[in-house]
Amino acid sequence: MEKVQGEMEIERWERSEEMSDAEKKVIQETWSRVYANCEDVGVSILIRFFVNFPSAKQYFSQFKHMEDPLEMERSLQLRKHARRVMGAINSVVENIFDPEKVSSVLALVGKAHAVKHKVEPVYFKILTGVLLEVLEEEYPNEFTPEVQRAWAKMKSLICTHVTAAYKEVGWVQYPNSTMNPQVAAAVAAAAGAAAK
Numbered sequence: 001m002e003k004v005q006g007e008m009e010i011e012r013w014e015r016s017e018e019m020s021d022a023e024k025k026v027i028q029e030t031w032s033r034v035y036a037n038c039e040d041v042g043v044s045i046l047i048r049f050f051v052n053f054p055s056a057k058q059y060f061s062q063f064k065h066m067e068d069p070l071e072m073e074r075s076l077q078l079r080k081h082a083r084r085v086m087g088a089i090n091s092v093v094e095n096i097f098d099p100e101k102v103s104s105v106l107a108l109v110g111k112a113h114a115v116k117h118k119v120e121p122v123y124f125k126i127l128t129g130v131l132l133e134v135l136e137e138e139y140p141n142e143f144t145p146e147v148q149r150a151w152a153k154m155k156s157l158i159c160t161h162v163t164a165a166y167k168e169v170g171w172v173q174y175p176n177s178t179m180n181p182q183v184a185a186a187v188a189a190a191a192g193a194a195a196k
């Protein structure tokens with residue numbers, strides 16, 4: 001049977017490349033610089049995410065109708081999620097040499113977003129893409145091509161584990177025809193960004 005777009009997306013995420021020990025060290029070193037500025041960086045990432053992919057706001061009761069980035073910046077719900085995203089990534093980075101711990105942190109995140117928040121998993125791919133984009137811009141000296149390659153693997157690792165958790169709880173990937181049009185548009189935009 002022909003595969004639908006969503007299934008192909010998931011398969012691509014699953015082919016995450018192994019990270020070498022040297023790359024894991026690179027991730028820990030660069031992240032320590034970023035995490036020193038955790039609040040500001042986290043808020044910048046989320047604002048860029050919600051401005052460029054407004055349909056992602058649908059899951060957040062308190063700012064789903066906000067359009068002004070300055071107003072978003074003041075939203076307590078946005079700031080709280082920024083802290084949580086950065087905190088969860090920090091746990092992954094701290095435990096990067098312990099694959100079981102990495103799996104359990106990301107499985108918890110994935111399951112909560114599937115079951116409790118009902119977030120379409122494609123948004124994880126989009127958000128981690130925005131994360132890399134912002135880090136490369138904010139830390140141009142640190143994010144050399146070699147560092148960027150290590151972070152691309154980190155993005156893939158996050159998406160692979162989150163997707164696996166979605167599968168485990170029986171998340172159904174809708175074919176495009178029945179997909180919420182906002183989500184279908186986000187999928188198309190993400191596919192365009194990935195092809196660049």
Ligand code: HEM
Nearest residue numbers: 056059060077084085088089109112113117119123124127
């Ligand atoms: C790497 C990506 C992400 C990480 C690490 C992350 C982490 C978290 C954590 C730790 C929580 C709190 C725990 C919980 O409620 O179970 C949370 C809550 C939440 N997340 Fe995420 N998240 C990520 C991506 C996303 C995305 C892409 C969306 C939607 C587009 C989203 C929507 C939400 C919502 C709606 C909540 C509840 C907010 C609230 O109660 O105020 N998250 N996230």
